[in-house]
Amino acid sequence: MSALIECEDISKVYTMGDTQIRALDGVSVAIEAGEYVAVMGASGSGKSTFMNLLGALDQPTSGALRVDGRALDALGPDALAEFRSHSIGFVFQQFNLLPRTSAVENAALPLVYSGVPAGQRRKRAQARLDQVGLGDRSHHHPKQLSGGQQQRVAIARALVNDPAIILADEPTGALDSRTSEEVMRIFDGLNREGITVILVTHEQEVADHAKRQIVFRDGKIVEDRS
Amino acid sequence: MTLWASIRVALTALRVNALRSALAMLGIIIGVASVIVLVSISEGTKRAVEDQIASFGANLLIIRPGSSMFGGRRGGAGSAPPMTDGDVLAIRNEVAGLSSVSGEVRTATSIVFAGANWQTSIYGVNTDYFDARSWIIDEGRAFSPAEDNASRRLAVVGQTIVAELFDGASPIGQVIRVGGQPFEVIGTVEAKGESNFGTDQDDIVFVPLNAARSRLGAGQRPPTPDPVNTIYADVSAGEDIGRVIADIQDLLRIRRDIAPGASDDFNVSSLAEFIRARNETENQLGLLLAVGAGIVLLVGGIGIMNIMLVSVTERTREIGLRLAVGARRRDIRNQFLIESIVLCMIGGALGLAAGIGGTALYANVGQLEIVVSPLIVAIAVGASLFVGVFFGLYPAQRAASLNPIDALRFE
Structure with missing residues (x-):
């Protein structure tokens, strides 16, 4: 059986004017279903580019990338959107919640694009808010919630389509250390339930929650320890 | 979504x-x-x-003398010889597709009733005129062709006259003096209001065409004994106006002795088209x-x-x-x-x-x-x-x- 994520010699090259920037340079790595991975490295090391490729927000310049049974390097825009909708749950550093929109509506947003009827959307979003401990805040707007609470709404949103993979880009970057710890415990719990969690971070304490750490430097993996 | x-x-x-x-x-x-x-x-x-257009008569044709030619010198509009009673009769009898044909001569004079006087337009017309110009008899009656031929001194008056001379009371049977001569009012016409050009269309007195000519001297154009200033002809619904106009032009060219190739010395125009x-x-x-x-x-x-x-x-x-x-x-x-x-x-x-x-x-x-x-x-x-x-x-x-x-x- 093949791994959940298979990268084979993938490169990503950005062209800026005359200069070419090799953000990823021949990366090969496999991640199995149910793993808990921290992707580390300095800024500009290629770790964010790697995450974007895994989440189908971008496509590699060369190499083969299979995620959740699909060859992402060969998919068209609509198929990529469909993949993001069903296989990936994103969590961002800045939460990226819609302002003036209640927590439950924010959490239900991905369901709007995966064709779930309106009645079910609310129910499923509410269930995920309960799961992250915000069931009693479902009608609050982002402005009325603390940073930690907002990030938990964002995690509920990432979970609402039952994705195989949660991709979290610096999920604690905007939070204080106590709140960070609360949010990380949610990721720990999700991984225990069998969801593959991949987080990008530059904080060692955050990375220590993961069971495997992959370190990038200059577009290459320089360390991969379990 | x-x-x-x-x-x-x-x-x-x-x-x-x-x-x-x-x-x-x-x-x-x-x-x-x-x-x-x-x-x-x-x-x-x-x-x-x-x-x-409907109040004027939807398919009304207006026939007027045009300009005359004297050895290269052209007169103004209406300088050509006038139409005649004969033309009215000929158009009525020989052109198909017309529902009513009437001549018209105009004059302006003062009318007097019971010490009040009023300066107004006098229209000498044939009986057909009321149909041709869509004037509807409100009270009384219009004069008959026989009364017209006999130059009877009868009058049909507009609503402004009723208001100004009779204070709105019924004028039927009253005798007014038109240009010093007694005319019996036998009918009134319904109001038409202000015209397209801002004149009061109801400030009007209709008298038989022959009476207007012989008793009021309207439209006199010697040596023509029976001049008519304008002929109104109403085309029946469904008739081809262009064909009727051509027929009238052909007829009038013969009657007015216009050589082939010479231009018409009269105009046949359609009011609706003008508007x-x-x-x-x-x-x-x-x-x-x-x-x-x-x-x-x-x-x-x-x-x-x-x-x-x-x-x-x-x-x-x-x-x-x-x-x-x-x-x-x-x-x-x-x-x-x-x-x-x-x-x-x-x-x-x-x-x-x-x-x-x-x-x-x-x-x-x-x-x-x-x-x-x-x-x-x-x-x-x-x-x-x-x-x-x-x-x-x-x-x-x-x-x-x-x-x-x-x-x-x-x-």
Whole structure:
């Protein structure tokens, strides 16, 4: 059986004017279903580019990338959107919640694009808010919630389509250390339930929650320890 | 995303920047309102013109002598020999497709009744005249052809005469003095009101044509013994007016002895066509105003495009997020397109209300019958929809073509 994520010699090259920037340079790595991975490295090391490729927000310049049974390097825009909708749950550093929109509506947003009827959307979003401990805040707007609470709404949103993979880009970057710890415990719990969690971070304490750490430097993996 | 859900998202987005949305709509509101005012007024004017044509007689032909020629020197209009009773009879008897034919001579004199006097127009006409010119007998009767031939001193008076000379009381059977001669009033005609040219059409006295000539000296043109200034001929419904005009021209050329190849010394014209021609000028003015309204709509549309571009830029991160959670490019495009359409439709609805209000105001001031038709509503909806789609498409495409990563990182 093949791994959940298979990268084979993938490169990503950005062209800026005359200069070419090799953000990823021949990366090969496999991640199995149910793993808990921290992707580390300095800024500009290629770790964010790697995450974007895994989440189908971008496509590699060369190499083969299979995620959740699909060859992402060969998919068209609509198929990529469909993949993001069903296989990936994103969590961002800045939460990226819609302002003036209640927590439950924010959490239900991905369901709007995966064709779930309106009645079910609310129910499923509410269930995920309960799961992250915000069931009693479902009608609050982002402005009325603390940073930690907002990030938990964002995690509920990432979970609402039952994705195989949660991709979290610096999920604690905007939070204080106590709140960070609360949010990380949610990721720990999700991984225990069998969801593959991949987080990008530059904080060692955050990375220590993961069971495997992959370190990038200059577009290459320089360390991969379990 | 369903259409209704998209509309709700659009309404929320527009409400967030309510003042900005309202300002962006202003161009559409003014544009749609002016289009509606223009269409209403032009419809109202058209209807008024049609009423006028109907009151003149829809298919009325007017036959007048033209200019004469004396060895290369052309006289003015009406300088050619006048029409005659014989011409009236010939047209009536020999041209097919006419329902009524009447001669007319005019004079102006003062009329006197019971010490009151009034200066007015005296029309000497044949009995057919009332039908030809669509004058409806209100009270009493018109004079008969026999009474006309006998030069009887009878009169049919207009409503202004009734008001001025008889204080509104029935004048039937009263004797008035016309140019010093006693005429018995035997009928009145229904009011026609002000003419297209602003004259009072009801300030009028009809007398038999022969009486006007022989007793009042109207229309005298020696050496012609029986001159007629103008002949009115009413074409029957369904007849080909062009054919009737040609027949009359052929007949009159023979009667007036015009050599083949020489030009007519008379005119056969159609009043309805004259009024329509005059209306053309107004249509051109209307066209000019319509172009103006179109420009306002164009500017309004550019305003919409501008505000939509601002909205796309402001919500770049939101677009990135939506793309990240599974929105397809067309979902994003539709969302912004619907927002633009909703914005324009609200503007169009307000413009429609303002336009109907403005039209009503104009109707009060201009004494015009105003027509608010389904056409107007269709124009308002159509114009707003068009502007919304046309000027919303580019910003929406731009939103849809954003790269999700760049959009998510946008500050």
